[in-house]
Amino acid sequence: MTEETHAARGTPQERTQAAAAPPQSPTPGRVDHLALLESHAIFVLREVAAEAERPVLLFSGGKDSAVLLHLAVKAFRPGGLPFPIMHVDTGHNFPEVIKFRDERVSRLEERLIVASVQESIDRGRVPDPGPSASRNRLQTTTLLDAIAEHSFDACFGGARRDEDKARAKERVLSFRDTFGQWDPKRQRPELWHLYQGRVQPGEHVRAFPLSDWTELDIWQYIAREGIALPDIYYAHRRPVVERGGMLLAVCDWISPGPGETAREETVRFRTVGDATCTGAVRSTARTVAEIIDEVAATRVSERGATRADDKFSETAMEDRKREGYF
């Protein structure tokens, strides 16, 4: 059910191209917060890769994934990555994100696994929610099936603790039982830099090297390192429809319903996900520097603004995480 692309290992020379602002180099001799966050993330990547038997890096094509992949490259070059990259594809992606994913992985000459929600639907693993419904929650089954199929025992993810109140409590190394479930009341103590990820067959850990990064740290780091992102992160004009307080992009799965009208607006996305539930924000920020200014002044949280899936209840994210979500 997963499709793999194999390629030769990367070269030490490859570097990502700056999408916008030129990289700013850190002041020599000073260890600032970004240098410490970077170093810690590299430490976690190396620890987990060394101790897990079959690690994998989960890659959505979003900014946090892009930063995580960049850090993985920094941790393991001149060697190749000691794990494949896996995308859980809802089938409702923004085309810009798929293009970015494929370009990025092939440039790095690393291995990509695509786990497809559409296939999970076709094989009857999950009910088809209909063409324009969110497939976010369905990703959990596809993800857990792929983890079982490949016997992955450690999955790197780009989640951050500032995203949500359930995430705020999650360990850097988060234990999942044989059902893929997170039990927030039984988390392993995690002291110092001793990340203990030993598991029995069928269990796994999620590893979150970006745990202590905030949205602003991510953008500052993208600017400093010149990390490329999908175009939809930068302001552009596109037809949108306002629904449930969110601006959804008009696309194959979203068209104006009764009483709704499509309007062309200048927008950008703060997160990328299932196009049916990822909202755009009105913005004219076309460069990383402009986005940093905007994020610094923004008064609405990333998930609150742009993720319909987290709006249903106070504990939406916790409930999904318990089931095995990212």
Added chain:
Amino acid sequence: MAAPGNHESAGGGMDLLRFAAVGSVDDGKSTLIGRLLYDTRQLFEDQVAAVEEASARRGVGEVDLSFITDGLRAEREQGITIDVAYRYAATPRRKFVIADCPGHVQYTRNMATGASTADLALVVVDVVNGLREQTRRHACIAALLGVSQFVVCANKMDLVDWDESAYRAITVEVEALARTLGVTSWHVIPVSALHGDYVVEPSAAAPWYDGPTVLEALEEAPTGAWASGHGTDLGGGARLPVQWVLRRPGGGRSYAGMVNGGALRAGEEVVVLPEGWRTTVTGIETYDGPLDVAPVGISVSVDLADDLDVSRGDLLAAAADPPEVVKELVATVCWFADRPLRSGDRLRVKHTTRTTPARVAAVTGRLDVNRLEVEAAGELANNDIGVIELTTAVPLAVDPYRDDRITGSFVLVDEGTNATVAAGMVGEPHFAAGTGRRTPVAQPA
């Protein structure tokens, strides 16, 4: 309100302070952190709206800032905090990582998780009740874990009409506690978390007080005390636990890991432990290019002059100031399992990047956290802190915990369930580490 600055320092260049927030249930820790985040404008409108909505739904009059830091469903149902929640705040100068620690004794493992990487402890005390046993216990665990700076909030000053003598009484208690715990730096700040006085905003409520606000104290505290000077250099010998061996395209190996203990320099003589091989650092590499000096806290890879069989779990250390290599050691442990820890128990020890079987040769004592004395004991119960003698299957390169929070710490892992069952610190209990000098590792008699 005049925000002292939120995220406006877009160019980066901030330093980083990690602190643990502790206190007894109901003394106002959640409200205080909520206040800190609210007044430094870290909260987004939708988060504030969610808190307002939740406050209204649960029939709380005005906005209850403590809801901001309320995380899990189980916690909300029980009205208590079970696990550490991490919060983030920033001023133009500094990024803060806040480990908001749970209060109950049965969640000591989570409190220890939060305090283990803290540079500072923010202790919240209700002025009406004074220092309670739970707060003393938390302060004790924080100090035991090497936290040597305390910022104590004498909270709910509004309930005592900002009476200076109530504040003075807390100060006297804190000072006595700080001295016994070996805490080197402390502030006691009169605050009302509920109304915001002296948290972020100065106030006229206590004209007799001329010290810093909570935020000022947090902004001025030295960073990087944890891990023997993360981001700083205390001048000790460097240590680099080898995490990963990188193979260079033209042949040759480079040893990847994070520098701690002191800066590592190209050209420096190092010893590979536990083997004891001496060699020279010929280069320090990063993806961004070579470094002459790698500061503490930075991930690098190291090239050595000699072709040695170095692998994950080995430790590179400054030849002039190496840790000790031991198979038997005395350690202070916090025990986290329901079953007791007894002499003869077999466990796995994870120390730096090495994991090895170990046997508890003896349980010798239990720490009375009120009297701060070790009393004789033959076993440890869940949440006990005690002293053990440990024998490891392979030698470990260790420093006393008081000198180095990385090479001096370990966890014990249950061989059957893989659960992390104890946090260990090399040496007898020692309060508030950070002398910067290295002391000999105590050996079992």
